[in-house]
Amino acid sequence: MTTTDIPAPTARPPRPASAPTRRPKREREGAAWVFLSPWVLGATVLTLLPMAVSLYLSFTDYDLFNAPHWVGLRNYTQMFTEDPRYWRSVVTTLTYVVIAVPLQLALALVVALALKTLKRGKGFYRSAFYAPSLLGASMSVALVWRAVFNDGGTVDNLLGTGGWVNRPGWSLVAVALLTVWQFGAPMVIFLAGLQQIPAELYEAAAVDGAGTWRQFLSVTVPMLSPVLFFNLVLQTIQAFQVFTPAFAVSGGKGGPADSTLVYTLYLYDRGFVASHMGYASAMAWVLLLVIGAVTAVLFRTSRSWVFYASEGDR
Amino acid sequence: MTTTASTAMPRKPVRWGRIAVHLGCLAALLVMLYPLAWLLATSLKPADEVIASLDLLPSHLEWSNYKTALDGVNDVSIWRLLGNSLLIAGGAVIGNVISCSLAAYAFARLRFRFRGPMFAFMIATIMLPHHAVLIPQYILFNKLGLVNTYWPLILPKFLATEAFFVFLIVQFMRGLPRELEEAARIDGCGPFRSFFQVILPLTRPALITTAIFTFIWTWNDFFTQLIYLFDPDKFTLTLALRSFVDASSQSAFGPMFAMSVIALLPIVLFFLAFQRFLVEGMASSGLKG
Numbered sequence: 019m020t021t022t023d024i025p026a027p028t029a030r031p032p033r034p035a036s037a038p039t040r041r042p043k044r045e046r047e048g049a050a051w052v053f054l055s056p057w058v059l060g061a062t063v064l065t066l067l068p069m070a071v072s073l074y075l076s077f078t079d080y081d082l083f084n085a086p087h088w089v090g091l092r093n094y095t096q097m098f099t100e101d102p103r104y105w106r107s108v109v110t111t112l113t114y115v116v117i118a119v120p121l122q123l124a125l126a127l128v129v130a131l132a133l134k135t136l137k138r139g140k141g142f143y144r145s146a147f148y149a150p151s152l153l154g155a156s157m158s159v160a161l162v163w164r165a166v167f168n169d170g171g172t173v174d175n176l177l178g179t180g181g182w183v184n185r186p187g188w189s190l191v192a193v194a195l196l197t198v199w200q201f202g203a204p205m206v207i208f209l210a211g212l213q214q215i216p217a218e219l220y221e222a223a224a225v226d227g228a229g230t231w232r233q234f235l236s237v238t239v240p241m242l243s244p245v246l247f248f249n250l251v252l253q254t255i256q257a258f259q260v261f262t263p264a265f266a267v268s269g270g271k272g273g274p275a276d277s278t279l280v281y282t283l284y285l286y287d288r289g290f291v292a293s294h295m296g297y298a299s300a301m302a303w304v305l306l307l308v309i310g311a312v313t314a315v316l317f318r319t320s321r322s323w324v325f326y327a328s329e330g331d332r
Numbered sequence: 333m334t335t336t337a338s339t340a341m342p343r344k345p346v347r348w349g350r351i352a353v354h355l356g357c358l359a360a361l362l363v364m365l366y367p368l369a370w371l372l373a374t375s376l377k378p379a380d381e382v383i384a385s386l387d388l389l390p391s392h393l394e395w396s397n398y399k400t401a402l403d404g405v406n407d408v409s410i411w412r413l414l415g416n417s418l419l420i421a422g423g424a425v426i427g428n429v430i431s432c433s434l435a436a437y438a439f440a441r442l443r444f445r446f447r448g449p450m451f452a453f454m455i456a457t458i459m460l461p462h463h464a465v466l467i468p469q470y471i472l473f474n475k476l477g478l479v480n481t482y483w484p485l486i487l488p489k490f491l492a493t494e495a496f497f498v499f500l501i502v503q504f505m506r507g508l509p510r511e512l513e514e515a516a517r518i519d520g521c522g523p524f525r526s527f528f529q530v531i532l533p534l535t536r537p538a539l540i541t542t543a544i545f546t547f548i549w550t551w552n553d554f555f556t557q558l559i560y561l562f563d564p565d566k567f568t569l570t571l572a573l574r575s576f577v578d579a580s581s582q583s584a585f586g587p588m589f590a591m592s593v594i595a596l597l598p599i600v601l602f603f604l605a606f607q608r609f610l611v612e613g614m615a616s617s618g619l620k621g
Binding site: 051059071144162313 | 490
């Protein structure tokens, strides 16, 4: 209680000239770096440096055993002009993103809107719909998917279409459905967003004669747009990196006929099965750039449709 | 209003709507639970009923599937696999809780140079695809002779590499009143004591969320384990399941799915025990951005 200027426990001699009021600040700056040190180490050694190294490797031929051999842009030109499987993986991934993300978000939004109207049981449904988001990431469930969508599996028996997993046109749909099945995570975020919309807005709209649909368009959609945007960005980024379901459904091969050869599966195949680390690094950097570009485009377009009620709130 | 309210329920329109929603939700849940019910049923089916029969329920319960599953894969017992999975997930939990809360405290409460840019970088790494750093990390651990050990799976967690959790804890800490620390400081607490004795206890909900999510995500993780581990006796349950598939004849379906059930069990138990934290943690992580 005497002064705020408490002598530091460490044996650092007091700096005479600098005003004493400054010292606590500097002391805390030192403390900040102590708290930050694991993160700084991790961010440098496991993130920044590897990013630089993988950029370098992307211009080399490297097989883990012999020293990297500089080949300039050859990995990239080979990727874009001489490797049909690469393009196959690009198209597969884009198709998957376009199927899975909108379907998943639409379902999440519809269920969240429905749950919002409930007075009882909301908590139960919220948890129950959320459960697949945790279980679905496991190998166990991916294996179930493979069996259910296989020849003679439930889908075959029900629809008589044969197993989707073995049909090039349908195998990717089975993988996408596994993602859609996990709509609980975005749904929970939607629901939390819906609950933060002030009831007065709906009351005011009702007084002005707005019906249910009108209220949805004029109140719910704009108020929910930041949450929708958040979900869209997050799910899109995640979808670009899908791996486990495609791996499990195709037994790690990306089949049939490369129809489930998603980008990361091909990257794994090039880097860790074929030992073309340079080529895989080039693939990783293209993925990084594409995800960065897609995110930037989403942020750009968001200005026209995402509405922030209180701009100064952050 | 009358124009849109074409629904012919003059008395209690809200109530009928709600019943419809309940019915819809229950129907959706039934469909969604089917794969899990299928998993449980198949794990108890005798070999000849796995594919041939349309029934979900087995004619009799084939517990021997579980006996076979307990024997494990590649002569490695399931206890060993379970232990490996637990070791990795447990190490990751401890690492993430410690390192992420330390970093979060600095970002949320302390002033230091380059705080703005570093915070921005931290947020950006949430969106960074893992693959951009994967190969050099692999090379690094390979050079250190740590491939085919658990270090590459645990060590990064002690260095706060999962920025999502740093962000989650930062958000939570920002919500705590500043007065608490000011009072602590007047009472003579430095930043370390006020972190350990004032802030950390109050941050418990965010730390629990971090711990649970870390456990479940690490338990479910497949890619990293696939890359770094190749000795069958170092395998996790997830990896062992996969090698089951490689050797898959349909007669092994029962035991394979029995093992799948065992592999899912910890997640199910975590979910049942902590669903409130999980759902709320997910909801709050998305919002106050």
